[in-house]
Amino acid sequence: MINQDELNGLHEFLQTKMVDIGNRMTAGETSITPYNKDNKKLACTFCPFQSVCQFDPTLPGNDYRDIPKLDDDEALQKMMDLRAKREGEK
Helix, strand or coil: CCCHHHHHHHHHHHHHHHHHHHHHHHCCCCCCCCEEECCCEEHHHHCCCHHHHCCCCCCCCCCCEEECCCCHHHHHHHHHHHHHHHHHHC
16 A cells, blocks of 8 residues: 555656656657566557557667566655656756
């Protein structure tokens, strides 16, 4: 269970992430960077756009984003650290 401050931090993290993604999209970033989780779960496995995206990991520049395995506490701490860093930059 998380406390109110952690919930607020999670909410702020998600809002910031959505704004960042939106800004990158409106700036024209269209790179294809599917995730790779634990060398087992690939985003492409579940993607309905495989036939049109043309991602091929054998081609230069087509790389998976490795997602490190974190437990719940580690993930929350990482988000809280990013929140504190952003607040320090203001």
